[in-house]
Amino acid sequence: MTEAFKAVPLADDVWWVGAIDWSLRDFHGYSTNRGTTYNAYLIVDEKITLIDTVKAPFVDEMLERIRSVVDPKTIDVVVSNHSEMDHSGGLPRTLEAVDPTGIFASAVGAKTLQKHFDLGREITGVKEGDVLHLGKRTLQFVETKMLHWPDSMFSMMMPDRLLFSQDAFGMHLASSERFADELDQAVLDEEASKYYANILLPLSPLVLKLLEKVKASGLEIATIAPDHGPVWRKDLDWIVTRYAKWAEQRPTMKAVVVFDTMWHSTEMLARAVGEGLAAGGARVKLIPLATRHRSDAITELLDAGALVVGSPTMNNQMFPTVADFLTYAKGLKPKNLIGAAFGSHGWSGEGAKHVRRELEEMKVELVGETLSCNYVPKDVDLAAARTLGETVAARLKEKCAG
Numbered sequence: 555m556t557e558a559f560k561a562v563p564l565a566d567d568v569w570w571v572g573a574i575d576w577s578l579r580d581f582h583g584y585s586t587n588r589g590t591t592y593n594a595y596l597i598v599d600e601k602i603t604l605i606d607t608v609k610a611p612f613v614d615e616m617l618e619r620i621r622s623v624v625d626p627k628t629i630d631v632v633v634s635n636h637s638e639m640d641h642s643g644g645l646p647r648t649l650e651a652v653d654p655t656g657i658f659a660s661a662v663g664a665k666t667l668q669k670h671f672d673l674g675r676e677i678t679g680v681k682e683g684d685v686l687h688l689g690k691r692t693l694q695f696v697e698t699k700m701l702h703w704p705d706s707m708f709s710m711m712m713p714d715r716l717l718f719s720q721d722a723f724g725m726h727l728a729s730s731e732r733f734a735d736e737l738d739q740a741v742l743d744e745e746a747s748k749y750y751a752n753i754l755l756p757l758s759p760l761v762l763k764l765l766e767k768v769k770a771s772g773l774e775i776a777t778i779a780p781d782h783g784p785v786w787r788k789d790l791d792w793i794v795t796r797y798a799k800w801a802e803q804r805p806t807m808k809a810v811v812v813f814d815t816m817w818h819s820t821e822m823l824a825r826a827v828g829e830g831l832a833a834g835g836a837r838v839k840l841i842p843l844a845t846r847h848r849s850d851a852i853t854e855l856l857d858a859g860a861l862v863v864g865s866p867t868m869n870n871q872m873f874p875t876v877a878d879f880l881t882y883a884k885g886l887k888p889k890n891l892i893g894a895a896f897g898s899h900g901w902s903g904e905g906a907k908h909v910r911r912e913l914e915e916m917k918v919e920l921v922g923e924t925l926s927c928n929y930v931p932k933d934v935d936l937a938a939a940r941t942l943g944e945t946v947a948a949r950l951k952e953k954c955a956g
């Protein structure tokens with residue numbers, strides 16, 4: 555035991571005992587430029603309870619933080635709110651060290667954990683509304699299927715009104731600060747929006763239902779303790795109102811032009827499209843995929859109303875980075891977008907056509923004809939690209955006014 559890692563108090567008898575991953579730069583395809591945390595929480599009541607665990611390589615750090623408060627062997631209950639490996643990978647070794655009398659997860663979570671690990675132990679499946687008595691406190695379970703996996707659930711600690719929300723309201727941000735109110739708001743905004751865009755965006759209808767359910771319950775949540783990033787203990791509206799806005803995906807006058815280029819022809823067109831969009835009143839972001847990650851592109855799209863995508867043709871296909879972005883974006887299901895396709899080619903010209911097909915599959919409302927120029931854009935091609943941008947901006951303006 556190094557005694558380097560200590561628990562951090564969150565509230566009376568509640569401790570953060572997670573791990574900080576300063577090195578993580580990729581989270582299943584999402585660029586995590588500021589690392590992340592895997593949050594686990596310890597409740598010291600008559601039944602000492604551990605909420606979630608950490609990614610497998612970080613178990614020793616978590617156990618050491620627990621040991622700074624209690625002997626891990628005194629933990630009675632382990633609750634798994636989410637069985638994805640970043641929270642459950644450390645479970646087998648944790649159970650060896652802890653040997654709890656009860657392990658609780660949602661019914662789906664119990665099955666998923668058994669499929670992940672050969673635990674040789676019973677996991678009790680709980681359902682919406684079930685209550686676990688810890689002593690002075692209770693844990694009330696709330697099913698949050700698909701937020702983020704089918705197994706996901708929240709645990710609400712009463713009477714403290716402390717919500718353990720697993721992935722929801724989290725962000726990938728390694729920091730020495732444990733509370734959101736200790737961190738720079740611009741960093742919080744950047745990382746919370748990136749997390750929502752890359753993890754929760756396709757689940758937006760469920761997010762809206764969940765927010766409505768919480769509102770209807772009349773329960774004033776005092777603290778939100780997610781499984782990644784800082785804990786929210788002040789001004790919870792800051793994050794809740796952002797979730798409502800991101801989940802609604804109302805179109806705005808922001809237009810995102812995503813492209814890659816081989817010999818700068820598609821880039822020249824992208825710049826002309828951007829000029830046309832701006833002339834039509836749009837706020838424009840150009841995203842060159844040669845230097846911007848797919849997860850940054852989708853984050854820009856979170857508060858946008860238009861997506862215009864450009865690709866060269868290479869070997870009768872879209873450029874690989876453009877195909878990568880479109881595949882990623884399709885899975886994240888952004889809604890209420892209008893858009894257009896453009897590109898450049900030498901002889902066969904499939905690039906822009908394939909972009910259009912992908913945008914159609916994403917249910918983007920397409921505006922204007924697909925523009926593809928042969929080899930290097932001439933003045934007439936650049937003028938057409940500008941006109942395409944103006945056409946998209948005009949439709950965007952109508953949609954935002956409607």
Ligand code: FEO
Binds near residue numbers: 638639640703
């Ligand atoms: Fe942080 Fe869905 O795992």
